[in-house]
Amino acid sequence: MTIQLTQTQIEAFDQIAQQRVLNDMCAHIKTFFPSHYADLAPDNHxxxxxxxxxxxxxxxxxxxxNIFMFLNIMIMLGEDFDTKPEFQWARDILTDPIPEPEYNIEALADAALKWTQQRAKG
Incomplete structure (x- = not known):
């Protein structure tokens, strides 16, 4: 027996999945970046x-x-890191056409972590 879903049912499942990811992202911020979570108004999470x-x-x-990695990077570098001149190195990694996006996001996460650690050292 084959089950066929209507387009409306598929869209409903997709919306549920998207909401779950958003909820998981909020929980991730609250757990791993509690100060950032606290800085956001509750209706802005x-x-x-x-x-x-x-x-x-x-x-x-x-x-x-990749979305969760991007989330971490945005919190570490700031929401508009991709447009700030001081983060041109990050934009260069993001827009590098040669490697696959999987490689770029990992390279950017590594670079952002190193930048954050260097900044913490002063």
Whole structure:
């Protein structure tokens, strides 16, 4: 027996999955970046996560893993890191056409972590 789903049912499942990812992102921020979570107004948590998903997608990152990595990077470097001149190195990694997006996001995560550690040292 084959089960066929209507387009409406498929869209409903997709919305449920998207909401789960957004909720997981909010929980991730609360757990791993509690000061950032506290800085956001409660009604802005989901908005912030939706903005992260949208921005990640603009660079070709659509898997849950890559979106979470992008989330971490945005929190470490700032929401507009991709447009700030001081983070040109990050934009160069994001837009490098040669490696696969999977490689770029990992390289950017490593570079962002190193930048954050160097900044913490003073």
């Amino acid at each position: 989901l908005r912030f996560c939706k903005d992260v998903v949208k921005k990640a997608a603009s660079f070709g990152y659509e898997t849950e893993r």
